[in-house]
Amino acid sequence: MKPILEVSDLNKSFGAVTAAADINVTIHENEMVAVIGSNGAGKTTFVNMVTGYLKPTSGRIQFCGKDIAGRAPREISRSGICRSFQVAQLFPEMTILEHMMLAFAALQVGLKNYFYPLHSQAAETRALEVLGDFGIAGHANARVGALAQGVRKLLDIAIAMVSRPQLLLLDEPTSGVAIEEKFALMETVMGGVRQTKAAVMFIEHDMEIVSQYARRVIAFYEGRIIANGPTKEVLAHAQVREFIIGEIQEAAIVASKHD
Amino acid sequence: MSFLLSILIDGLIYASWLFIVSAGLTLIYGVMRVLNMAHGSFYAIGAYTAASLVGWYFNHDELPAFGSFAVMALGAIAVGFVAGLVTERGVLRFLRGRDEVVMVLVTFGLLLVYEDLIKFIWGVQSYYASQPYSLLGSTDIGEINFVNYDLAMIGVAGVVAAVLWWSLNRTRQGKLLRAVINDRENAVALGINVNRLFMATFAIGAGLGALAGGLSAPAIAVNPGLGVEVIVLAFAVVVTGGLGSVEGALIGAVLIGLARAAAVNLWPEAELFVIYGVMACVLAFRPRGLFVLDSARKI
């Protein structure tokens, strides 16, 4: 398999705090990779650097042979890496359909965007197609302010799929929804994503979902990668069990006690 | 040399006045995140109150002339304090947590309302309260004659700055205020009584605005429209210095005061231009002004 994303010796510090240290990651075509780690381990920082929201302190990020470290998010999006967000980032005033059509319009350039209506039959058809892949075409005319969390997350990912990216980064696709809905949601997400041949890297806390959907797992701990390999091996890794899975379970227990 | 000195002193006098006007404005913004346009009204209310009090005071010949300073200043502060209290309790407390720009618009509405209320109370004629102005005499510095009342403004501004610094840094209430200014979310989470704090801050800020008006009343003709003129100057100062920062207001006032004094003496046509020119230059290079408060993280 051909490597598409190659990250080498990536570092990020905020003042005296090191958020990422010596990150080396390679992602190949069509791969399904999970990223695990407790809160504050540097997972989102990593995604933010790859997608251009944060500028790395040092290191290289190569995507399809081009250096993209420090580029603006819009350039990176246009070059084929798209992302979703831990908390779905949407526009509360707009309908689902308008979100999708805006995402499509964002791909075209020129004066057309200033004068022709956003709404058109062609744009609507394309938008509904993608929404259909994610099973939310039925809500197309609802404003997102009124939507359930699961639908928002799906829309957030559907928007990222509009430009048919080669690499999709999903930041906790199942967070914010009830435990019993997590699998169904992930199933829908993967169903939608499989329509294209994008490689997927997703951040996830639920180990059952990780073992079901990922072929490879990258484990973050305190800004470093402590394990990187086939899912079974990483999940069985002693340090991973102690530092990450243990902590996550503890956190879950604490959280359930608070409820 | 003496020319430069006179620009310097002129600038400091103007800066002192600017600082007293802006201190309350920036304090209110820091604590409440309300950039209060009605601050101009508090200034005007202070000026009218002082003018009326001075007029009344000098009609009573038996009173010692120097007492007029105290009557003027305390009267202005008291009326401003009450006006601030009424404004906060009557309107602003219902609009807490609204967008900052929305609050500018709301207080713009208040400014308009106050404009007419002031006219209703004091009429449209000009008030002159110049007696205290000449009371202190004047001093020659270099070749220029300065009115001592103006020079005293530098001292008053120093006292205001010192009192503000002391109360923000050395008193319990002040430390609470600083906690709110520096980290709002945390301060609220710690259970600080925001309601009372906001009320007090707004009233004190308004009192300061009125004090500025009261102190300048003897030196000017008190006219309708005073508040509208003053508030943009105060905006220039606090935005230059960095919204919400008292130190910033001080630096901003000095910068703008000196720049204006230089313009008045060297290039009089540029007097107004230079005030907003300084503000625009600072914003162009430091988009949030000189002293920046922390703002919340986006994602």
Added chain:
Amino acid sequence: MRAFDKTPLAIVVATTLLLVGFFVFPAWLSLMVVTIIAKALVVVGVVVLMRSGLVSFGQGLYYCIGGYAVSLGEQVLQITDIFVLLALAMAAGLVAGSILGLLMSRYREIFFAMFSLALSMILYGILSRTQSLGSTDGLNIVQPTLFGIKLATQQAKLLIYFTTCVLAALVTYAVHRYIRSPLGYASMAVRDNEIRVEYLGLAPKKVFYSNYVIASVVAALGGAITALNYGHVQPDMAYWSQSGEFIFIALMGGTSHVAAAFLGSAVFETIRTYALELAPDAWRVILGGVLIAIICFLPKGLWSLTQFGKRSGSSDWDRVVDEKDST
């Protein structure tokens, strides 16, 4: 199902009625219609900016530039043709807006409001102290001509009136299209979530920039029409309270449709005319009270009353705050 867009038809009908109206209206009313439209044009720009979340406290800058461009065009360049003068004013607005827009598109929220205020006060400061530009007295404007033909006073009034109505119709249609275009939606999007827009592959700065330039050009046009209508310009056009008035009208009308600016302007001018006659001392109390009441109780402006029963939503501004709290 997409609804049929009734706006172009409404524009044609309204413009035709206004054009016919000139022959029926008393002189003062024709004058007032031009005033209303001229201000509404500036407000259209304020609305375009507001839709992307920016409140300009300095739109008077371009209003004033437009007005002075007409006056200086006459005096310095010896131009008297109405269309050339209006084109000159719009060009001046375009140039100034394109240059300052590079700077202003970096600012948001209260900093944008304050910076725009500073810029307009700078112009005010320059104009009110420059003898050759008439200082605080301003400049006079002679009656315009049409294709080199000198006109009688009544003809010139007709010309200004008709030109204003037709230009306003064109601007309204163009801005209406713009608001419904991808850029128009992107404006709404950058107000709510700039980062997301960036990840869509769009540059938020470009969105702000084009809104700023559009607002500058229409404001200059409004200023030019005002100048021709009154035959006079003065630095007060750039004073901050003038810009405050534009914001006021924008809030009163609402920002959900371009025509709301005209509704707001008409209501504003009507209230002002009557309030100044009936209760001259309470005019600002009314104004201030209405402003606060609209912000509190009718955050989408008077326009939302015409949409009664179609769509309802919470306040634009409230929602932003709620959204932050719930996440």
